[in-house]
Amino acid sequence: MSGPAPFSRYEFMIAWRYLRARRTEGGVSVMTWISLIGIALGVMALIATLAVRAGFRAEFVDTILGANAHTTVYMAPERVENEFTDDVYVVPGRIRDYDAMAATLADIPGVVRTAPVIRGQVMASANDASNVAEVYGVTLDDLKAMPRIVDPATSAGDVDDFESGIAIGSGIARELNLGIGDRVRLIAPEGARTAFGTTPRVNAYQVVYVFSAGRYDIDRTRIYMPMAEAQSYFNREGVADEIEVFVDDPERVDDWMLPLLRAAGEGAQVWSWRDASGSFLSALDMEDDVMFVTLSVLVLIASMNITSGLIMLVKNKGRDIGILRTMGLTEGAVLRVFFLCGAFTGVIGTIAGVVLGVLLALNVDGIMAGIDALTGGGAWQPEVRGIYRLPAELRAWDILRAVALSLTLSFIVTIFPARRAARMNPVEALRYE
Known part of the structure; x- marks a missing residue:
């Protein structure tokens, strides 16, 4: 039993x-x-x-993916001769036919969108204060596609007015005491080249949009400028510095490295968000x-x-x-x-x-x-x-x-x-x- x-x-x-x-x-x-x-x-x-x-x-x-590209395509540095002094110096590579390259990269399976960008360093000055800033030259449509930048809950101003001014981070606005409608002076070290050297370029722009990307370093240093104005301001007429690429699965961005390099052609280089923040x-x-x-x-x-x-x-x-x-x-x-x-x-x-x-x-x-x-x-x-x-x-x-x-x-x-x-x-x- x-x-x-x-x-x-x-x-x-x-x-x-x-x-x-x-x-x-x-x-x-x-x-x-x-x-x-x-x-x-x-x-x-x-x-x-x-x-x-x-x-x-x-x-x-x-905060990285909401305000930055998943990966960036740019060209290798170039050697340029100064037409006045015959000196040869190295400059960052430029993308001349950037619209065609952006379209080619956008055709790769898994790529959501692409955006040509102008990038440059400036000194922002207003109200007896100054701050170093990084300018991104983008189109209005590309700016609107960044979720962390155009979030109505954390921004001020109308993003549709972007073509008539610039968008600045909340950190810059706070440090320079700027608000919507105020003007900020941007000083770029690389201005017009003359026989006596390069003269800084100084322009004043109206603040039409203030954003908060949720990252202290971005809000404190980033400025967005209309693409055409950035090309003129940084002497980039007809070229782009890089093309930002956004994919459908950012966690697997490494899978797109080789296809992007092949599509971009000779001299192209790729830098992903994992390369920047992977460590x-x-x-x-x-x-x-x-x-x-x-x-x-x-x-x-x-x-x-x-x-x-x-x-x-x-x-x-x-x-x-x-x-x-x-x-x-x-x-x-x-x-x-x-x-x-x-x-x-x-x-x-x-x-x-x-x-x-x-x-x-x-x-x-x-x-x-x-x-x-x-x-x-x-x-x-x-x-x-x-x-x-x-x-x-x-x-x-x-x-x-x-x-x-x-x-x-x-x-x-x-x-x-x-x-x-x-x-x-x-x-x-x-x-x-």
Whole structure:
């Protein structure tokens, strides 16, 4: 005649009864609560940290892709002779038939759009203040295609007036005290070339649009100028400095490198957003792994408390174990009873940790705002971190691996004291009772 199936109802009932606090077993109860709270805090910290790290990476990448090209095609540097002094110097390569090249690149499968661009360095000056800025010469349609630049929630002015002025970052506007309708003077070191050298070019432009790309370095240094005006201002008539390329899957931008080089022709070079930020993203990925391992050790330490609590429980329940064995419980049944005692602690602590971790991740913005208020605005520095806020992104995979780690450790550390209880000799347990 076969006995009851493993993990029967009575095994759960006995395990749950042993976990209930009783005055004579206060030490066991305290250890159980310490184990439960430790596991909950460890899982909470693990989930919240993974969510913040995922949110930081997502926000960082989004600010890159929302205001920059996924990859850029440009030409190799050229050697040019000065017509006045006969000196030979190297200048950046120019794309002469840029419209045709842009159309050719746009025909590559997976390429969403292309945009010829003029780029140049200037000194922006207004209201007795100045700032170094990088000018991008683009068309109105290409400017409108940048989601981080034309976001109505973070911009001021009318982007449709772009052809009659310039668009500047909110950082430049703040530092130069500029608003919509104000004029800013741009000074380019490369102006007209004469027999006496190159003279700087100075022009004043009206600010018609102020944007915030979500990145401190972009908002503080970037200016957009109409393509035709930029060609005239930087002596780029009939040419473009580069062609920005946008693909349908920026995370796999490396797959388009070779097709772009072939389509662009001889002398072309390619630079992707991963080339510019790949080392930083790799560092973030490595830091994610290190943080997971570090916090996993905290969960392991909390789980070890289960072992201590179960050893005390087995010692206090020696008489009960002897009685249960004489009543017919097998070693396997006793093992499962005490395994369930530890498993209950691990499961309840894990559930509590998941709830707390999710709540913490969902309210990280408010928490950071409170910390920022208490520290006088020094808790989060955009000029150091690059982005303006600390976001959190809850991912199912992160929650699942945190839960799997906690439960696995909790179950493993439970096995040793449960086996000790199962191997207890019932005669020895009842000898002095």
